[in-house]
Amino acid sequence: MRPDGAPRVLSLFVPALPMQRALRGRSARGPLAVVDQGCVVHCTAPARAAGVRPGDSLVQARAACAGLAAVPLDRAGDRAALEALAEAMLALSPAVEIAPPDALHLDAGTGRGVDAEEERRLAERALALARALGWRGRVAVADGKGPSLALARYGAEALVRVAPGEATRALARLPLQALELPAAMAERLAAVGVGDAGALARLPPETLAHRFGPAGAAAARLARGEDPRPLVPFAPETFPEEAWDLEGTDVGVLSSAEPLLFAVKRLADRVAARLAGRGLGASRLRLTLVLDPRGEERLLVPLARPGADAAAWLVPLRERLGVLRLPAPVRGLKLSVVEAAEVPAEQLAAGDRPEVLRALEVVLSRLAARLGEGALFAAEPADRHRPEAAYRPAPFREDAARVGAGKEGVVASRGARRNGAANGGAAPGLDAAPLAVRPTRLLEPPHPVVAEGEGGRLTALRVDGSAHGVLALAGPERLAGEWWSDPFDRDYYRIRLRDLGDLWIFRDGRDGRLWLHGFFD
Amino acid sequence: MVAASRQEELLERLRQQIRRLERRPARREGFLPTGRPEVDALLPGGGFPRGALTGLAGGPASGKTRLALTALREAQAEGGLAAFVDGCGELYPPAAVDLGVDLARLLIVRPGAPARRTEAERAPEPLPGLWAAEALLASGAFAAVAIDVSLGRLPAVRAEAALRRLRAAAEKGGAAGLWLGSADAPRVPAFLRLDLDALARRAPGRAAGAAPDGWTEGGHAA
Numbered sequence: 001m002r003p004d005g006a007p008r009v010l011s012l013f014v015p016a017l018p019m020q021r022a023l024r025g026r027s028a029r030g031p032l033a034v035v036d037q038g039c040v041v042h043c044t045a046p047a048r049a050a051g052v053r054p055g056d057s058l059v060q061a062r063a064a065c066a067g068l069a070a071v072p073l074d075r076a077g078d079r080a081a082l083e084a085l086a087e088a089m090l091a092l093s094p095a096v097e098i099a100p101p102d103a104l105h106l107d108a109g110t111g112r113g114v115d116a117e118e119e120r121r122l123a124e125r126a127l128a129l130a131r132a133l134g135w136r137g138r139v140a141v142a143d144g145k146g147p148s149l150a151l152a153r154y155g156a157e158a159l160v161r162v163a164p165g166e167a168t169r170a171l172a173r174l175p176l177q178a179l180e181l182p183a184a185m186a187e188r189l190a191a192v193g194v195g196d197a198g199a200l201a202r203l204p205p206e207t208l209a210h211r212f213g214p215a216g217a218a219a220a221r222l223a224r225g226e227d228p229r230p231l232v233p234f235a236p237e238t239f240p241e242e243a244w245d246l247e248g249t250d251v252g253v254l255s256s257a258e259p260l261l262f263a264v265k266r267l268a269d270r271v272a273a274r275l276a277g278r279g280l281g282a283s284r285l286r287l288t289l290v291l292d293p294r295g296e297e298r299l300l301v302p303l304a305r306p307g308a309d310a311a312a313w314l315v316p317l318r319e320r321l322g323v324l325r326l327p328a329p330v331r332g333l334k335l336s337v338v339e340a341a342e343v344p345a346e347q348l349a350a351g352d353r354p355e356v357l358r359a360l361e362v363v364l365s366r367l368a369a370r371l372g373e374g375a376l377f378a379a380e381p382a383d384r385h386r387p388e389a390a391y392r393p394a395p396f397r398e399d400a401a402r403v404g405a406g407k408e409g410v411v412a413s414r415g416a417r418r419n420g421a422a423n424g425g426a427a428p429g430l431d432a433a434p435l436a437v438r439p440t441r442l443l444e445p446p447h448p449v450v451a452e453g454e455g456g457r458l459t460a461l462r463v464d465g466s467a468h469g470v471l472a473l474a475g476p477e478r479l480a481g482e483w484w485s486d487p488f489d490r491d492y493y494r495i496r497l498r499d500l501g502d503l504w505i506f507r508d509g510r511d512g513r514l515w516l517h518g519f520f521d
Numbered sequence: 522m523v524a525a526s527r528q529e530e531l532l533e534r535l536r537q538q539i540r541r542l543e544r545r546p547a548r549r550e551g552f553l554p555t556g557r558p559e560v561d562a563l564l565p566g567g568g569f570p571r572g573a574l575t576g577l578a579g580g581p582a583s584g585k586t587r588l589a590l591t592a593l594r595e596a597q598a599e600g601g602l603a604a605f606v607d608g609c610g611e612l613y614p615p616a617a618v619d620l621g622v623d624l625a626r627l628l629i630v631r632p633g634a635p636a637r638r639t640e641a642e643r644a645p646e647p648l649p650g651l652w653a654a655e656a657l658l659a660s661g662a663f664a665a666v667a668i669d670v671s672l673g674r675l676p677a678v679r680a681e682a683a684l685r686r687l688r689a690a691a692e693k694g695g696a697a698g699l700w701l702g703s704a705d706a707p708r709v710p711a712f713l714r715l716d717l718d719a720l721a722r723r724a725p726g727r728a729a730g731a732a733p734d735g736w737t738e739g740g741h742a743a
Binding site for chain 2: 355356359360362363364366367370371374375376377378379380381387390391393396397436437438439440441442443444499500501502503518519520521
């Protein structure tokens with residue numbers, strides 16, 4: 001019987017993972033074998049039809065099938081693929097354990113108040129997610145890791161769910177190898193007529209423990225569906241990255257933007273699924289295009305806001321790929337997350353318009369990708385007396401779209417500027433109003449202007465070679481400071497010129513020259 | 522039986538259309554107040570038309586930027602977002618604060634700072650500001666977009682085509698597009714064009730261009 005509170009585990013088994021990995025991105029289904037140390041480990045159906053069998057030597061296999069293509073077994077690559085799948089599965093379960101070489105265990109609950117429908121839905125979602133990432137899998141939900149993995153590997157169907165306490169009966173029909181017994185033990189059991197897990201479960205546990213030691217005791221427990229071992233959760237250490245080597249696939253090399261975008265979409269879907277599993281969103285991506293025969297092109301793509309939505313990533317990626325002029329065809333791609341942040345749960349307040357937020361995200365991503373991040377910003381007041389430094393660029397945040405956002409910022413910014421302005425030099429008797437406002441346009445750097453006058457009275461100002469009569473003048477407003485770094489000392493005037501309008505000029509205290517610094521446009 | 526399945530099919534198609542429509546921001550219509558009642562009183566509709574381009578033409582200190590900023594403030598006051606495509610790099614945000622613009626909700630686009638590009642990426646288009654303005658106007662995310670982009674030495678035919686695209690983008694996105702141009706700039710295919718002259722402003726009983734209160738007549742202070 002199943003003890004109360006035993007972990008419910010969903011095991012996802014990826015049959016012939018090395019072969020599936022070799023076939024990812026290939027649509028050709030010719031005879032292919034995965035080979036390790038000169039022996040066939042896995043082979044495709046056409047190879048099998050030609051007489052190739054796992055365990056054959058490569059020479060034997062080639063003799064049976066002349067057109068057999070062989071790829072070497074890559075354990076590190078298979079492990080990385082399994083980790084990537086585990087990362088994506090984190091979206092479905094709080095804990096995922098990697099069971100090398102070809103399976104994962106997902107925490108499906110503690111077993112109290114088990115909901116059969118919920119477990120089945122979880123299993124279906126796990127299968128669907130694996131399929132979306134390009135894997136064909138089998139799943140089983142049962143009590144404990146051992147029983148669920150045995151059922152996933154050897155169960156009659158691709159999705160098996162065993163009710164709590166029913167594992168013994170479900171396992172009974174499975175062959176002995178489903179329990180992954182040590183080879184010597186399996187042989188001895190087979191020799192005495194123990195052919196399946198049910199026969200093993202019927203043997204007295206004490207006898208098995210006496211005959212085979214701890215391994216025998218463990219086998220007896222497993223055959224009876226008892227496996228209280230907790231999951232060992234997998235914690236990814238790096239940001240996800242997906243690559244696709246187009247060589248040897250039907251896709252071949254790519255040389256135009258549209259097919260390239262299709263290939264990028266495939267990678268983006270995988271990377272986004274992995275990132276979403278960790279509750280993270282990418283804020284910066286790097287797309288590496290491997291060129292044929294050599295060289296590579298790297299594109300750093302900033303995103304308007306952290307997210308794990310592949311469709312949103314494709315907007316700036318399309319912008320960048322659209323203006324790409326590649327010197328050579330592309331034979332491989334790699335999409336990596338360079339920066340990521342936690343994605344807060346979206347809570348829409350009353351008045352929020354999701355369609356506007358979405359449209360904003362898209363247009364900001366396009367602009368940032370095409371013009372660069374520095375080209376778009378929201379200005380933020382800075383507490384500096386120097387006019388050209390009185391504001392600084394700040395990121396334009398998407399939540400600015402929320403109704404009422406930023407109101408406090410206005411009040412604060414006004415206060416900051418008012419307090420920051422050194423309005424110490426206004427002429428006595430002059431209304432400060434004309435000086436309090438700032439020009440709508442600032443020229444950076446300032447343009448030199450020449451004063452024309454009679455008897456110490458300014459009558460005209462020569463701007464860009466043309467003289468304009470002075471109609472009125474307000475000032476000066478002295479702005480000075482920053483003696484510790486780049487000192488400045490300026491007397492600012494607002495001056496009204498005939499045929500031109502209101503200008504903001506200053507007299508530089510260091511040399512007395514006049515400069516046009518802005519327009520009250 | 523067949524009729525029922527057809528009806529179900531039709532309903533599903535309609536549902537899909539509704540979903541597609543719902544993903545697009547609702548199109549804005551009507552007029553956006555300029556923020557200056559005396560100007561509103563002069564304009565047909567009482568403001569700048571939404572979903573269209575309005576030309577604000579005038580000299581370097583004619584008041585066109587100020588009028589654009591007050592209109593952007595009105596767009597923000599209605600709960601919308603505003604953008605300023607600052608192709609000339611001259612917009613001075615502290616002045617916008619003085620006019621009541623919420624800087625946190627004003628997107629400033631200065632296309633002069635190009636993205637870091639690799640050799641394989643083509644040089645940016647001659648007027649990235651126009652491209653940015655088109656993207657903003659068509660996005661549907663912004664209620665008002667001010668565009669201060671010099672057409673420079675762009676051939677007249679290309680300039681005209683670019684401006685027509687801007688007008689179409691404004692129609693698509695429903696934003697009020699405000700094109701800031703100099704008095705002698707080529708005509709903009711706009712719904713409305715305002716020619717501004719700073720010195721024509723006059724208070725009752727005061728000559729045009731005369732000094733207002735708080736000012737010194739002539740220039741003896743300098």
